[in-house]
Amino acid sequence: MSVEAPIAAGIAEPLRLGLLIGGRELPSERQLEVHNPARHAELVGTVPDATTAEVNTAVDAARTAQPGWAATPVAERVALFERIADELTARADEIATLEARENGSARSIAAREMLGTAGMWREAGAYLASALAPKEHESERGFVRITRKPFGVVGCIVPWNAPLILTVNKIVPAIAAGNAVILKPSPLSPLASSRVAQIAAGILPPGILNVVNGGGEAGAAIVAHRDVRKLSFTGGGETARHIMRQAADTLTGVHFELGGNDPAIVLDDADLAFAAAGIAESAFRRSGQVCFAVKRVYVPRALAREFGELLAARVDQLVIGDPLDEHVTMGPMNNAAQLDHVRQLRARLDGSGRDVRELGHPLTDQGWDDGYFVRPAVVLDAEQGDEIVAVEQFGPILPVVAYDDVEQAIAWANDTEYGLCSSVWSSDQERALAVADRIEAGMTIVNSHLFSRAGTREIPFGGWKQSGIGWEASPYGIDEYLQFHSIDVQAAR
Numbered sequence: 001m002s003v004e005a006p007i008a009a010g011i012a013e014p015l016r017l018g019l020l021i022g023g024r025e026l027p028s029e030r031q032l033e034v035h036n037p038a039r040h041a042e043l044v045g046t047v048p049d050a051t052t053a054e055v056n057t058a059v060d061a062a063r064t065a066q067p068g069w070a071a072t073p074v075a076e077r078v079a080l081f082e083r084i085a086d087e088l089t090a091r092a093d094e095i096a097t098l099e100a101r102e103n104g105s106a107r108s109i110a111a112r113e114m115l116g117t118a119g120m121w122r123e124a125g126a127y128l129a130s131a132l133a134p135k136e137h138e139s140e141r142g143f144v145r146i147t148r149k150p151f152g153v154v155g156c157i158v159p160w161n162a163p164l165i166l167t168v169n170k171i172v173p174a175i176a177a178g179n180a181v182i183l184k185p186s187p188l189s190p191l192a193s194s195r196v197a198q199i200a201a202g203i204l205p206p207g208i209l210n211v212v213n214g215g216g217e218a219g220a221a222i223v224a225h226r227d228v229r230k231l232s233f234t235g236g237g238e239t240a241r242h243i244m245r246q247a248a249d250t251l252t253g254v255h256f257e258l259g260g261n262d263p264a265i266v267l268d269d270a271d272l273a274f275a276a277a278g279i280a281e282s283a284f285r286r287s288g289q290v291c292f293a294v295k296r297v298y299v300p301r302a303l304a305r306e307f308g309e310l311l312a313a314r315v316d317q318l319v320i321g322d323p324l325d326e327h328v329t330m331g332p333m334n335n336a337a338q339l340d341h342v343r344q345l346r347a348r349l350d351g352s353g354r355d356v357r358e359l360g361h362p363l364t365d366q367g368w369d370d371g372y373f374v375r376p377a378v379v380l381d382a383e384q385g386d387e388i389v390a391v392e393q394f395g396p397i398l399p400v401v402a403y404d405d406v407e408q409a410i411a412w413a414n415d416t417e418y419g420l421c422s423s424v425w426s427s428d429q430e431r432a433l434a435v436a437d438r439i440e441a442g443m444t445i446v447n448s449h450l451f452s453r454a455g456t457r458e459i460p461f462g463g464w465k466q467s468g469i470g471w472e473a474s475p476y477g478i479d480e481y482l483q484f485h486s487i488d489v490q491a492a493r
């Protein structure tokens with residue numbers, strides 16, 4: 001790939017961010033470098049690697065600011081959120097480009113993510129008043145009033161794969177509910193989400209949104225702090241287990257959005273070309289690094305070969321290269337560890353005798369080794385017991401498994417420790433609904449996957465089993481950041 005790939009004017013200078021505490025940008029003792037996964041030599045920016053002491057300072061600022069924010073009328077909160085949405089919309093281009101450069105997602109995908117990132121602030125206005133409205137009813141000796149109150153300080157820890165939307169999924173409802181937030185982005189993709197937080201924090205009262213970038217030490221310091229009353233984490237299961245063990249010391253509640261191994265079940269009456277196109281699009285987006293991407297496909301045995309060829313033809317259309325190039329539909333992997341994980345899976349598959357097709361086209365044949373690039377692949381004759389079917393590949397390899405009857409497909413779809421999203425593909429909605437209803441997952445989409453118009457507006461997002469604890473986005477997402485206070489008012493005598 002060409003190292004002379006277009007770089008928009010004004011973005012070549014590395015972005016150097018400090019800690020964001022109490023409404024001020026502060027220097028940090030330590031720094032982390034963020035490099036472009038498409039061109040290792042390119043420094044995109046630097047962020048702090050926050051120490052425990054710096055995290056503690058941020059928590060103090062949040063704790064001081066929070067009561068005033070909790071007392072702010074809903075209409076004022078909503079007005080500030082509208083201003084944040086306007087400002088983010090005005091800066092969307094710049095931030096989407098920054099995300100593409102630090103994260104590796106095609107710029108067109110980052111641009112769509114930015115629309116959702118701005119929209120999330122605006123949508124809070126639609127549910128906030130009803131979420132916070134007290135409920136009152138008479139009782140035998142007086143009346144009962146039930147209100148919902150914020151926790152105080154909330155810790156939000158996010159991963160690298162879709163950093164913008166995963167950040168606002170947490171910080172918007174948490175702040176809307178009246179909490180103050182300590183945000184820790186992933187050191188593997190921290191710049192764009194920090195930029196969004198910087199813009200929002202400049203409009204919110206000082207101390208309501210604080211950003212402490214860093215790695216494990218900063219995350220652990222947030223988790224351990226006694227004044228952090230709720231933890232909201234998106235990331236891997238191992239980290240989640242570690243956080244849960246640590247949170248036991250302070251009995252802090254956790255909200256987890258974790259990994260997935262999403263099944264797509266194609267029924268025998270499906271439009272195969274439509275299903276192949278839809279499944280290809282949702283499995284290979286962001287190089288497969290999406291928690292609820294299609295990770296395995298079940299197809300009736302008689303149709304498996306035809307479906308596999310249609311799928312392979314679609315995947316072969318992917319253009320791999322620099323995310324900033326408008327022709328590119330698949331960028332590099334985000335980081336070396338993820339690339340290594342995918343390469344190892346591929347190496348074991350290549351030796352397995354399975355029909356593995358390596359597909360897609362590099363934009364140019366130069367510079368491939370300057371970035372974390374890998375070609376997408378499909379496995380056309382995978383079997384249920386295969387490693388590639390059982391694990392969360394979180395990369396651009398998709399197995400297709402032939403099934404003999406629908407009962408078997410449902411049983412195989414559910415035979416996993418995960419339960420995030422899923423899909424059923426059929427020309428008969430009622431039949432699809434009956435199958436969808438039996439899938440063990442937080443969400444099932446009929447005739448699509450990853451793309452739901454109802455999405456963040458109406459559907460709570462979250463996982464069963466080891467895919468998570470709690471729910472995010474939609475009007476239900478705010479529930480994670482509120483606790484009840486019930487007052488039972490009785491007659492004096």
Ligand code: NAD
Nearest residue numbers: 158159160185186216219220235236239257258259260291
């Ligand atoms: P990760 O668990 O390695 O890191 C996530 C965050 O936790 C990062 O900010 C990291 O710095 C922080 N962290 C690391 N150690 C910590 C500690 N000891 N205490 C507190 N925080 C700590 O995950 P990742 O590699 O960044 O993300 C990939 C995983 O995230 C995949 O499994 C993917 O499926 C999952 N994911 C889930 C969703 C969802 O909504 N369900 C969305 C995206 C990604």
